[in-house]
Amino acid sequence: MNHLEEIRAKLAIEEVVGGYIQLKKAGRNLKGLCPFHNDSRPSFTVSPEKGIAYCFACNTGGDIFKFIQLIENVEFPEAVRILAQRANVPLPEFKPEAHNKRLQIIEMNRSSAKFFSEQLQDSDKHKKYFLDRGLSEETIQKFKLGYAPDSYHALKDNLEKIGYKENDLINSGLLNQRSIADKNTYDRFRNRYIFPIYDHQDNPVGFGGRIIDEGEPKYLNSPDTPAYNKSLILYGLNFGKNAVKKEDLAVFVEGYMDVIAAHQAGTENVIATSGTALTAPQLKLIKRYTPNVAFAFDQDAAGLEATKRSIELAQEAELNIKIVTVPEGKDPDECIKKSPEKWIEAIKNAVPAMDFYFSYALKQYDKNTLDGKKGILNLILPLIKQHQTEMEQNQYLERLALELKTDIKLLWNDLKNFNIKKTYSQAKQETDQVPVRQIFSREEFLLGFIFHKPDLYNLVQENLIDSIPFDTRTEKFYKACRKVYNRLSTIDLGELKKELEPDDHEKLQIYPLLIEEHYPDFGDDAMEREVINLIRTINKTNLHNVQKEYEFKIRAAKDAGEKTLLLNQYNQILKLTTKIN
């Protein structure tokens, strides 16, 4: 048994989590108030059986090590040290090993970053990509931007020549293993533009790779390793921490290119998350440098949603929040390319979070209908009530009255009659529940059932059209299922694990926990029925999408022959649709 396993065997997840929050038994699991968001439900589920703890409202959690990392805001080796001590597992032997592992990965990454950077410098064609996007030679060097060649072993050969062992390279996430049957390894990053990711102490902890031209996934990141914990890393902070202190403000943007462009434009207090949505530990990290944050996310629907969730997290972290509206195009990178001055202006003109909520509410609801007005009031009034002075409150109510074409006296009444405690927790409950519904798709629920009870996959194989739904987030899981099923005529979770990247392994436990959460008392029959329902709905949605696609193609077809062909295919799909309805 290695040390990690020994610690895991000695410390039960409920014991570790129970040291921080109160847990109550709920069926086969335990529940408590989530320590990572302002929870009122309780939403934090602890599964003694699976050895994990997870919150489906804010999507945070993991095994005992991940939990300690998150709650103590420490990196992996430190979390191991803390737990080793608690479990009475001899520490001196272990610490250097964990520590060395981290250092070794950082060294491998440093060599890889050098390799990728040289590849870029050697290729005018690929360097042109960054130059065309407005980056200077100096910026390319500073951020050590690189190119991963279109080869399955270029990096591997290079690193093995330096003396690194294949097994260590797998652990660092630089190499992938093909499958159980085929132990051969290949470069994780191929034919991609490379953004090395540094921690705030300037260590290269991982990589982000952007696809060249089109394809999925657009960005591929290193998996979590002893060196790289996505929920603790802020991209650009190694270069920007002094600027953050000096400006007394940290500006969050969405992408790597946004950060780089912003730094080149002279705004070095700009940072981004890498491979995750904003997390509480990241905010804790930034609070060491400044109590003031601004969010400059994309102006599309997803960006709005991200802004709203980030505001809530930042409020819980007791940070002062402003919102930057990016002019000229939808993200900072585009804006800076057109006009760096406008970007700098936009940061100066950042507005308080309240202004953001006004425009958010007006976008979410139709202010001309009674229901819409109610929705807006339910969202805005609790926020107004949080403000200290009547003067501030009056200012916002005036604005609300104007927008809703109503009398401010009525609004004052509404505000006074608003039972803040009850309504706020209700509103909170709604926001707690909404992400669950939005974040987990039907395809993910279906996977939950499969991982919970692998026999159910037979139903998928028989009834799901093509057995792989069009859902980029879950596609790889379905492909892996199909592969394993084709080989063994059954789903074996151990085999499935081998078909997936280490990054995706925790989903094998999180998805079924989702099922335990939502269908606590379902017996076998009820589960089967639910699975069949899910498959039916997924089929319907997929067919509907295909149908729409054909309708578009038919309208666009110029040639009569082509049109007839498309119409024939379209009729087949219609037939299939009526069949499943």
Ligand SMILES: [Zn+2]
């Ligand atoms: Zn939570």
